[in-house]
Amino acid sequence: MPATAATSAPDRLLLLHELPPGKSTGRVTVWRRLRRIGAESVGAAWALPLDEENREAFEWLRGEIVALGGRCAIFEAREVSGAGGPDETAEVARLERSGYRRRVWVTRPRPGIDRMASAWLIRRFVDPEARFEFSEKAPGGRSRRIAFDMFGAAFGHRGRRCSFEVLAASFGLKESRIRELGGLVRAVDLHEEAADPAAARMIERLVAGLRASHADDFGLLEAGMALFEALYSSPPPGAGTGQRAGARPAPRDGKERRQRR
Secondary structure (H helix, E strand, C coil): CCCCCCCCCCCEEEEEEECCCCCHHHHHHHHHHHHHCCCEEECCEEEEECCHHHHHHHHHHHHHHHHCCCEEEEEEECCCCCCCCCCCCCCCCCCCHHHHCCCEEEECCCCCHHHHHHHHHHHHHHCCCCEEEECCCCCCCCCCEEEECCCCCCECCECCECHHHHHHHHCCCCCHHHHHHHHHHHHHHHCCCCCCHHHHHHHHHHHHHHHHHCCCHHHHHHHHHHHHHHHHHCCCCCCCCCCCCCCCCCCCCHHHHCCCC
């Protein structure tokens, strides 16, 4: 009798990992090595066919991740029939913004470009009264605190998409300007080639300057959100210097800006 889906033997290896904040070079190195050995992105995990050679490759990589101060786990799994391989252009499940209002959004300390952009997107389009917290671990259980751009977060990297792009897709934000910003964020965050290299270099330098000049994480995040509001509101090349059509200022109400409650 053929094996059923419930009793099929594992046929894949999955690697889950997390690197500490401030390890951007190590993060890119790990990502490149995963690509080099042929691993495929499946949600928050990386997958290879189950065999001894691939197990050894993952074990070597786990050692490097741990040496960088990170965490890593390797699992055996079975590919679900009909699920197919990872598709970096696959649709992201649409979510209703009304179910994500007046929440506390949690991310890692020392926000970088993806977390700055994601926080701006959340407060600008999803949750105008969003408050933010910083933690090394994502909240568990049925907490009303929502994690983003961190290990175990619902809104994190997916395939080649950065967290900003996953959030935009999840809440149906399809405006061309948001797509452009998403491409720049992804290029800087993952060290990919940008459609506009000069713009990517400029934003990378601005973010680095903010990180160098703000010791407080809350102040850093606020400054990063202000940066992305300015980028979003700026006119496209050749369109003059007036306010971008349809732009509205980001929420400035004191209640909305208090994040330390």
